[in-house]
Each structure stands twice: as structure tokens, then as C-alpha cells.
Amino acid sequence: MLTDKIKPDTAALSLIREGVRHMQGYVPGEQPIQTDLIKLNTNENPYPPSPAVLEALRAITSDALRRYPPPMSQPLRTCIAEIYDVPVSGVFCGNGSDEILALCTRAYVEKGRKIGYFDPSYSLYPVLASIAESDTVEVTLGDRFSWVDPPLDAGMDLFFLTNPNAPTGMRFPMDRIALFCERFDGVVLIDEAYVDFAEEDCLTLCRRYANVILSRSLSKSYSLAGLRVGYAIGSPALIQALDTIKDSYNLDIVAQRLAVAALTDQAYMQNGVRRIRKTRAWFEKEMIARGFALYPSETNFVWCKPPSGLSAPLYVEALRLRNILVRHFTAERLAPFVRITIGLDTHMEQLLRETDAILEEKHD
Amino acid sequence: MLTDKIKPDTAALSLIREGVRHMQGYVPGEQPIQTDLIKLNTNENPYPPSPAVLEALRAITSDALRRYPPPMSQPLRTCIAEIYDVPVSGVFCGNGSDEILALCTRAYVEKGRKIGYFDPSYSLYPVLASIAESDTVEVTLGDRFSWVDPPLDAGMDLFFLTNPNAPTGMRFPMDRIALFCERFDGVVLIDEAYVDFAEEDCLTLCRRYANVILSRSLSKSYSLAGLRVGYAIGSPALIQALDTIKDSYNLDIVAQRLAVAALTDQAYMQNGVRRIRKTRAWFEKEMIARGFALYPSETNFVWCKPPSGLSAPLYVEALRLRNILVRHFTAERLAPFVRITIGLDTHMEQLLRETDAILEEKHD
Numbered sequence: 210m211l212t213d214k215i216k217p218d219t220a221a222l223s224l225i226r227e228g229v230r231h232m233q234g235y236v237p238g239e240q241p242i243q244t245d246l247i248k249l250n251t252n253e254n255p256y257p258p259s260p261a262v263l264e265a266l267r268a269i270t271s272d273a274l275r276r277y278p279p280p281m282s283q284p285l286r287t288c289i290a291e292i293y294d295v296p297v298s299g300v301f302c303g304n305g306s307d308e309i310l311a312l313c314t315r316a317y318v319e320k321g322r323k324i325g326y327f328d329p330s331y332s333l334y335p336v337l338a339s340i341a342e343s344d345t346v347e348v349t350l351g352d353r354f355s356w357v358d359p360p361l362d363a364g365m366d367l368f369f370l371t372n373p374n375a376p377t378g379m380r381f382p383m384d385r386i387a388l389f390c391e392r393f394d395g396v397v398l399i400d401e402a403y404v405d406f407a408e409e410d411c412l413t414l415c416r417r418y419a420n421v422i423l424s425r426s427l428s429k430s431y432s433l434a435g436l437r438v439g440y441a442i443g444s445p446a447l448i449q450a451l452d453t454i455k456d457s458y459n460l461d462i463v464a465q466r467l468a469v470a471a472l473t474d475q476a477y478m479q480n481g482v483r484r485i486r487k488t489r490a491w492f493e494k495e496m497i498a499r500g501f502a503l504y505p506s507e508t509n510f511v512w513c514k515p516p517s518g519l520s521a522p523l524y525v526e527a528l529r530l531r532n533i534l535v536r537h538f539t540a541e542r543l544a545p546f547v548r549i550t551i552g553l554d555t556h557m558e559q560l561l562r563e564t565d566a567i568l569e570e571k572h573d
Numbered sequence: 574m575l576t577d578k579i580k581p582d583t584a585a586l587s588l589i590r591e592g593v594r595h596m597q598g599y600v601p602g603e604q605p606i607q608t609d610l611i612k613l614n615t616n617e618n619p620y621p622p623s624p625a626v627l628e629a630l631r632a633i634t635s636d637a638l639r640r641y642p643p644p645m646s647q648p649l650r651t652c653i654a655e656i657y658d659v660p661v662s663g664v665f666c667g668n669g670s671d672e673i674l675a676l677c678t679r680a681y682v683e684k685g686r687k688i689g690y691f692d693p694s695y696s697l698y699p700v701l702a703s704i705a706e707s708d709t710v711e712v713t714l715g716d717r718f719s720w721v722d723p724p725l726d727a728g729m730d731l732f733f734l735t736n737p738n739a740p741t742g743m744r745f746p747m748d749r750i751a752l753f754c755e756r757f758d759g760v761v762l763i764d765e766a767y768v769d770f771a772e773e774d775c776l777t778l779c780r781r782y783a784n785v786i787l788s789r790s791l792s793k794s795y796s797l798a799g800l801r802v803g804y805a806i807g808s809p810a811l812i813q814a815l816d817t818i819k820d821s822y823n824l825d826i827v828a829q830r831l832a833v834a835a836l837t838d839q840a841y842m843q844n845g846v847r848r849i850r851k852t853r854a855w856f857e858k859e860m861i862a863r864g865f866a867l868y869p870s871e872t873n874f875v876w877c878k879p880p881s882g883l884s885a886p887l888y889v890e891a892l893r894l895r896n897i898l899v900r901h902f903t904a905e906r907l908a909p910f911v912r913i914t915i916g917l918d919t920h921m922e923q924l925l926r927e928t929d930a931i932l933e934e935k936h937d
Contacts, residue, residue: 221811234816234817237822240641255639275798435642464825
């Protein structure tokens with residue numbers, strides 16, 4: 210470095226922590242610049258957020274931007290505590306639920322202890338474990354991606370449990386989850402990013418067990434993926450540990466105020482969820498009629514396998530050529546499947562038409 | 574846990590990582606709810622952000638909120654790269670510069686290696702080191718808080734160098750900084766949160782040395798403390814390491830768009846900085862005339878010692894009773910001093926009047 214005055218990137222590389230140097234970061238779904246695409250690849254909500262959110266946005270003043278925001282997002286925590294009837298000290302707010310998941314790896318996992326999760330599940334978990342330099346326990350799901358009891362003696366301090374699961378869209382049986390939470394001696398983070406679209410949530414478990422913490426997101430059911438707001442509910446001791454290590458002002462004032470507006474309008478969110486579930490039910494039937502194998506979704510997407518003769522990658526590519534984006538994962542067990550976000554009825558109708566055309570071509 | 578069905582917080586405590594359990598988090602300056610206070614305690618800018626920022630805010634649509642933001646803040650990075658004539662691959666954007674500092678502790682520091690910083694300096698650094706479970710090297714500044722060469726053989730992988738320094742407001746000599754950067758074999762993070770108010774910046778150093786990364790903030794000079802946007806400039810290898818470990822979508826769409834608007838209006842920022850520097854020069858003279866000892870500030874605050882007979886805590890308390898908030902630090906070496914943010918001229922006039930009254934009372 211002494212002699213090398215022009216930026217030598219090979220020298221800089223040696224400055225990077227060994228574990229990070231060759232690490233693969235998380236790869237988010239494609240965000241195309243092209244605007245005439247039907248975008249069913251990242252589980253965004255097709256409906257706009259509540260009008261109350263836009264009102265709150267317009268009401269932001271210069272003075273609010275100029276000053277530091279409430280460092281603990283106190284008004285937002287109070288709002289969430291009231292909605293779910295939990296103490297304010299049992300609520301945490303994060304810069305997206307991704308921040309909450311990352312903080313959990315730093316708050317609850319001792320050096321040398323492990324982080325567990327199901328395989329398949331949210332592909333961010335192994336990345337977070339790698340950043341935290343924790344070994345992992347991947348618990349392979351059973352036939353048709355069904356629940357398997359995670360081991361209790363594998364040295365895990367934290368288990369990420371997505372429910373409903375992604376990318377399969379299925380909810381796990383409540384009694385099996387509860388039994389695991391009761392027996393496991395580490396922290397169970399139940400990632401409920403999609404739970405507003407499901408039949409049942411795990412709020413009772415985090416009331417009952419001191420080692421259970423829920424995380425939720427405003428990205429899907431509240432149509433606010435652009436805003437980056439997630440929250441966690443758990444025992445005050447678990448929450449306080451997150452507070453100790455979070456960035457001082459982790460949520461900006463705009464995100465705090467707009468999140469309060471969105472959460473306060475529960476009726477709007479629930480109405481939007483009803484519409485998506487209705488579209489989902491209709492769309493599932495249509496896909497089954499076309500020979501697709503479907504899994505029972507409790508989310509805002511469906512997980513399906515194209516009929517024999519049409520591979521998932523070919524189907525995804527054919528849709529792409531017809532300006533429809535859906536998501537494909539290359540991991541061996543996931544490769545035969547396609548994940549399709551539930552969009553507007555018109556989007557799904559268009560997708561069905563293009564699917565018919567693709568199936569037609571295949572037979573020619 | 575098996576028998577304890579009501580949330581037992583003592584049980585939950587054992588779930589927290591040992592190092593976090595008794596850790597003291599960072600304590601931000603007070604954000605009072607009372608609105609008639611003159612707030613000179615957290616170095617907020619007294620002028621509003623550029624009108625272009627408000628325009629950008631009003632232009633945010635439902636659709637922008639509904640979709641995921643650009644995960645790498647690409648438009649914002651491009652804007653910054655153009656302003657400073659650096660490659661886009663040499664720019665990182667963070668959720669406040671605090672996120673950047675925290676990421677550095679995870680990107681550049683091997684297990685068992687240390688994190689260094691000056692004492693006194695930004696009080697967040699030891700907290701970040703503690704979260705990263707890194708030992709620290711505190712380099713005590715010299716007489717009148719002047720530069721001291723940090724040791725080169727102390728096992729440090731990262732050195733946090735605030736320039737101008739806080740809470741003293743003074744800039745370190747460029748040649749001493751450069752020599753240290755050249756000789757040090759770890760990463761030097763030059764924290765330039767206040768640099769827009771200074772005579773000179775260290776951009777040339779990060780162009781010259783592969784181990785230097787700058788962090789800056791929109792909180793002070795751009796009047797956007799509420800928005801949480803910071804950026805870093807450094808070699809592509811250093812930047813890429815931050816990208817690998819950052820949260821997938823670390824900046825929301827509102828923060829990204831408003832930051833572009835603010836940065837594009839350089840003339841507005843520079844004009845605001847000129848006004849604050851003018852107020853600072855005048856205010857410094859007034860305080861010296863009243864017997865305060867002042868340090869040469871290159872920031873938007875002054876660091877001063879009250880005249881003999883008036884202790885700093887008493888002065889701060891007396892101002893507080895008169896509805897003026899300034900900042901006091903209790904660490905032994907800092908306790909004789911007061912940090913006063915430069916506000917509007919009217920704020921500083923009011924502070925001088927109250928100071929006169931306080932000094933008067935003291936003599937009665």
C-alpha cells in the first residue's frame with residue numbers, strides 16, 4: 210500500500226473480512242425498468258396502499274424532515290401495541306422485517322451456536338447466518354414440503370420459522386409449531402410476512418412462550434414494499450435486546466408516520482386481503498383446470514408445477530417473452546416449480562390467456 | 574420453559590446473547606415533545622431542506638410505495654458519483670451514516686482483531702465495537718484535543734476517524750491524516766458527517782489510498798436528519814463488501830428520491846452552510862467576549878468551556894430552565910465543556926441574552 214498510490218483493488222480485497230470476501234449476498238427478485246410488464250415475481254400487492262397513507266405523506270413538513278425522528282419509533286410501537294393488545298415494551302419496529310431477522314442473528318446467537326431454518330424456506334436465512342459467521346442447521350421439509358420436527362439437540366440458539374412458508378405458500382399445523390416452541394430451548398422467530406392472507410396466525414404462541422418472537426411486514430398486505438417497515442412482537446426481554454443493538458434511528462420519520470396511517474386503517478387492509486384471496490381461489494381453479502399441480506396457498510402467491518411436457522424454466526421464459534414476470538428458483542428441489550404472485554384479476558386473466566397459448570404451442 | 578406458560582422475563586433473559594445482555598446501547602440526544610424549546614442539542618440544521626425535497630415528496634405516488642425500491646439505490650448512487658466525479662461502483666448508500674459505520678465493523682474486521690478510534694470522538698464507536706464483539710483501541714487525543722498518531726501495531730483492522738471531530742468541532746491536520754492512512758494496514762473510515770461546514774475534506778485521500786473510505790450524512794448540511802440517508806465513497810472492493818452484507822432493501826423509496834432531490838440542489842446546501850458559518854463566526858466572538866473558552870469549530874456546533882465560576886452542568890441546567898437545550902457529556906474529560914448547535918440568529922441571540930442573565934445571577 211505504501212508504494213501503490215493508484216487505487217489497487219487487489220490490495221483492497223485483502224482488507225475485507227475473510228468470511229465476507231467470497232460471500233454471496235441475497236439476490237432479490239428482478240425489479241425491471243420496463244414498465245409495460247405484468248410483474249408477478251416479487252409478491253407485491255397490486256392494490257394501492259390506504260388513502261390515509263397518501264394523506265400522511267402529503268402532511269409531512271420540512272420541519273419533520275429537518276429533525277431527528279423518534280429513535281424508538283414510539284408512536285408506531287404504541288399503534289401496533291393497541292391493535293394486537295400487547296404491551297408497548299413487547300413491540301419492535303424495523304427497517305423492513307429483513308432488519309429484524311438480521312438483528313435476531315446478532316441478539317440471540319452465541320458464538321459457536323447455530324441458526325436453523327427449514328429447507329426450502331426464505332433464501333435470506335443462510336445469507337444472514339453466513340454474515341453472522343454462524344453454522345446452520347437446515348431442516349429438510351417432508352413430502353410435499355410438509356412439516357418436520359426440527360431437532361432439539363443440534364446446538365441451535367435461533368430457529369427461523371416462516372409461516373405461512375415461502376416459496377411454497379403453505380401454513381404449517383399450529384399444534385406442531387406450538388409443541389416445537391415449547392420444547393426448543395432457543396429463540397423461535399416466526400416470520401409471518403404473509404400471515405394476513407392466512408387462516409390463522411401465531412400471536413397466541415408469542416403470548417404463551419417467552420422464547421417466541423413474531424415478525425411481520427407492511428410490504429405485502431399493506432401494499433408498502435417501497436416503505437421498508439416491519440415489526441416484531443415478543444417478550445420485553447427479547448425486544449429489549451433488539452433495541453440495544455439496532456441503529457440509533459433505524460426508521461425515518463416518513464416511514465414511521467406512513468406506517469401508523471396504514472396500520473390504523475385495518476378495514477382497508479382487510480378488504481384488500483379479501484379481494485386477493487378471492488382472486489387466488491379463482492386463479493387456483495383455473496390453473497388446476499389447465500393441468501398445473503397446486504399447493505394450498507395461504508399467501509398472496511401460488512406455488513405450482515406446470516403440466517408434464519412443460520418444464521418450469523421453459524414456462525417462465527415463455528411468459529417473460531410475453532411480458533409477464535413470475536419467479537423461478539434454481540435450487541434442485543425448487544426447480545420444477547413456479548411462484549406466481551396474485552395480481553389484479555386482469556393480470557391473472559392475461560396470464561391464463563398466455564398460458565393457454567404456451568400450452569397450445571407445446572402441442573403443435 | 575415447559576412449565577412456565579405466562580411470559581417469564583427471567584427465562585427470556587437467558588435467551589439473549591451474553592455480550593448483549595448487559596450492553597449499554599447508544600444514547601441519542603434528547604428529542605423533547607415540548608415544542609417551545611430552542612433546540613441546540615443534536616446538531617440539527619435550523620433551515621428547512623431544499624424546496625426540491627418537498628417537491629419530490631409531493632410527487633411520490635401510491636405505485637412507488639407499493640413496489641420494492643431499487644435494492645442498490647442505483648439512481649441515488651449515480652447522482653452522488655456524478656457530484657464527486659467517482660465511479661458508481663465506489664459509492665454506497667446507507668440508512669443514515671450510522672448504518673454504514675455498523676456495516677464497516679462487520680465487513681472489515683476479522684475475529685480477534687480490533688477497532689480503533691480517538692477519545693473523545695463519536696460515542697457510537699465503542700457501542701458498535703461491542704455489538705461486533707471486537708476489542709477496541711482508544712487513542713487519547715493530545716492537549717486541547719489535538720491529533721495523536723494512532724499506533725500501527727495494535728492489531729486494528731478498522732479505525733474510525735471523525736473529521737472534523739465531534740464533539741470538539743475541530744479538523745485534524747490533513748498531512749497527519751494522510752500519513753496515517755498511508756502507513757496503516759487496516760481500513761480507515763473517515764467519518765465526514767460535518768465536513769460540508771469545514772475548510773477542507775478528505776476526498777483526495779480516498780482517491781489515493783485503497784484502504785480509505787469516507788462516510789457522509791444528509792442529516793446536517795442538507796437538513797434531512799428525519800430522512801436517514803448517509804453515503805460512503807471508497808474503492809470498489811471496500812464498497813462491494815458493504816453491498817454483500819447490507820439488508821436487501823436498506824433505503825426506502827421516499828428516502829432515495831428525496832436524497833436525490835437534496836443532493837442535486839448543491840447551491841441551496843452551500844448557501845445554507847454559508848449562513849450557518851456566518852452565524853457561527855459571530856456567535857463565537859460573542860461567547861469569547863463573555864469569557865467562554867472556545868475551540869476552532871469547522872462544524873455546525875461550537876465546543877466551549879464556561880468562564881470560571883460557572884460549571885458546564887450548571888450552565889446547561891440554567892439554560893434548560895430558560896427553555897434552551899444544549900448538549901453536555903458526562904465523561905470526565907468532556908464534563909467541563911458544553912456543545913452548542915448553531916441555530917438561527919434569533920436562537921443564538923436568545924441564548925446570549927439568557928447567558929448574560931445566568932452570568933449576572935452568578936455574580937449576585
